[in-house]
Amino acid sequence: MARTDAIVLGGGVVGTSVALQLAKRGLSVALVERAGLGEQTSFGNAGIIEGNTVFPPTFPADPRRLLRIALKRASEANYHLSFLPKVLPWLLAFRAASQPKRLIETAHLIRPLFASAVPEHEALLQEAGASQYLRKTGWLKVFRHETTFQGLRRELDVAAEMGLPLRTLDTAGAQALEPSLAPVFPHAVFWPEAASVSNPFRVTLAYASRLRALGGVTLSGDARTLHRKAQGWRVETDQGGVDAPEVVIALGPWAGDFIAQFGLRLPFAVKRGYHRHFRGKGNAGLARPVLDADVGYCITPMEMGIRMTTGVEFAARDAAPTPDQFERIVPRARELFPLGERADDKTWLGARPCFPDSRPVIGHAPGQSGMWLAIGHAHWGLTLGPSTGRLIADMMTAQTPFIDPAPYRAERFL
Numbered sequence: 342m343a344r345t346d347a348i349v350l351g352g353g354v355v356g357t358s359v360a361l362q363l364a365k366r367g368l369s370v371a372l373v374e375r376a377g378l379g380e381q382t383s384f385g386n387a388g389i390i391e392g393n394t395v396f397p398p399t400f401p402a403d404p405r406r407l408l409r410i411a412l413k414r415a416s417e418a419n420y421h422l423s424f425l426p427k428v429l430p431w432l433l434a435f436r437a438a439s440q441p442k443r444l445i446e447t448a449h450l451i452r453p454l455f456a457s458a459v460p461e462h463e464a465l466l467q468e469a470g471a472s473q474y475l476r477k478t479g480w481l482k483v484f485r486h487e488t489t490f491q492g493l494r495r496e497l498d499v500a501a502e503m504g505l506p507l508r509t510l511d512t513a514g515a516q517a518l519e520p521s522l523a524p525v526f527p528h529a530v531f532w533p534e535a536a537s538v539s540n541p542f543r544v545t546l547a548y549a550s551r552l553r554a555l556g557g558v559t560l561s562g563d564a565r566t567l568h569r570k571a572q573g574w575r576v577e578t579d580q581g582g583v584d585a586p587e588v589v590i591a592l593g594p595w596a597g598d599f600i601a602q603f604g605l606r607l608p609f610a611v612k613r614g615y616h617r618h619f620r621g622k623g624n625a626g627l628a629r630p631v632l633d634a635d636v637g638y639c640i641t642p643m644e645m646g647i648r649m650t651t652g653v654e655f656a657a658r659d660a661a662p663t664p665d666q667f668e669r670i671v672p673r674a675r676e677l678f679p680l681g682e683r684a685d686d687k688t689w690l691g692a693r694p695c696f697p698d699s700r701p702v703i704g705h706a707p708g709q710s711g712m713w714l715a716i717g718h719a720h721w722g723l724t725l726g727p728s729t730g731r732l733i734a735d736m737m738t739a740q741t742p743f744i745d746p747a748p749y750r751a752e753r754f755l
């Protein structure tokens with residue numbers, strides 16, 4: 342029977358970052374994963390470290406957009422009809438959180454955590470000898486419709502008030518950054534301080550290697566074996582039981598079911614998303630991720646080719662994949678960028694773990710002494726993994742948290 346200071350359940354980018362930040366404080370840590378480290382949601386994201394985030398994604402305010410989604414004519418969103426009754430309460434809460442006043446509140450609440458995202462990754466990547474994956478080239482959002490661009494005004498004003506650097510560009514300005522883009526958009530916004538990685542999976546593996554170098558262990562086991570012992574918690578692994586006074590739950594899209602077993606019912610849902618890789622035609626390439634905002638997909642240069650990631654799909658986490666969005670997206674993407682042939686033969690599916698206010702839960706699990714939660718990172722699990730780890734590590738080691746943890750408390754839902 343092994344005894345450690347802390348068990349971390351879930352080896353995605355969030356759990357691995359938490360384990361690493363704890364090990365850096367000198368704690369002995371066991372990171373327990375049932376599949377391969379970094380092979381689930383953290384594998385296939387768009388690779389953007391979105392330190393620039395101001396407003397989270399919103400429920401559509403425009404009835405015409407909502408109608409297009411309802412009629413399944415929208416490229417940015419999809420849904421399974423049979424799943425709607427189940428997710429309806431969550432969607433209503435998401436709509437409430439999308440009201441203009443709430444968005445401005447959210448922007449201010451989340452800024453300190455997001456501000457730390459790029460520097461925290463940079464520090465961990467350097468320590469892990471993995472800086473080669475990091476690109477500090479920002480990200481570019483292009484806007485095909487005047488109305489969408491004008492609709493950004495409030496968000497850009499809030500960004501300016503917060504002192505966030507951004508550049509609004511015309512077509513030529515955007516093409517100066519990304520010469521392969523065709524002039525199918527009149528406006529773009531460049532966020533120079535966002536960063537991206539060329540292989541999110543390798544980043545998680547690099548953090549796991551660093552964890553092991555600091556004495557942490559990575560074990561294969563099922564989180565559902567977690568149970569209370571007199572002096573804390575025990576989880577069963579392939580190498581036997583592991584005991585610890587503290588456990589951190591970082592189970593990504595599986596967290597909702599898991600915490601419900603401990604009587605914690607939080608408004609948790611998943612927004613599914615897909616990716617495919619393509620080659621660029623001829624010499625066409627990208628230096629940074631590009632969001633085609635009106636069509637609702639992202640293209641990011643990765644080691645495997647140009648990764649195209651979709652917007653959201655509301656469906657049960659484990660329902661069969663329905664990558665219908667690509668049929669609408671790919672022809673539109675070809676208008677913007679000279680996509681060549683597919684660079685893979687599979688479509689990847691992942692599930693963003695989300696709370697309706699778009700803020701993760703980072704902190705104590707209510708009513709469960711010695712249990713901590715690092716869950717619900719939605720569109721920003723890669724972005725916020727290292728910062729989440731730092732915040733949890735501050736709290737678990739009774740240091741003054743580097744930012745105010747109050748916006749991330751689970752109690753906001755109880």
Ligand SMILES: Cc1cc2nc3c(=O)[nH]c(=O)nc-3n(C[C@H](O)[C@H](O)[C@H](O)COP(=O)(O)OP(=O)(O)OC[C@H]3O[C@@H](n4cnc5c(N)ncnc54)[C@H](O)[C@@H]3O)c2cc1C
Pocket residue numbers: 350351352353354355356373374375376377378379380381382383384385386387388389390391562563564565591592593594595612613614615616650651690691692693694716717718719720721722723724725
């Ligand atoms: C299409 C798409 C694009 C995205 N783009 C971006 C982006 O550009 N930037 C960004 O910041 N974020 C992005 N995201 C979101 C980001 O990928 C997620 O927020 C993040 O990966 C969540 O990390 P996690 O560690 O919480 O979850 P996961 O990576 O899913 O890790 C959870 C781990 O728990 C393990 N697990 C589950 N159950 C058990 C069990 N019973 N026992 C043991 N282990 C278990 C799983 O195997 C898994 O490895 C995107 C997501 C999608 C789907």
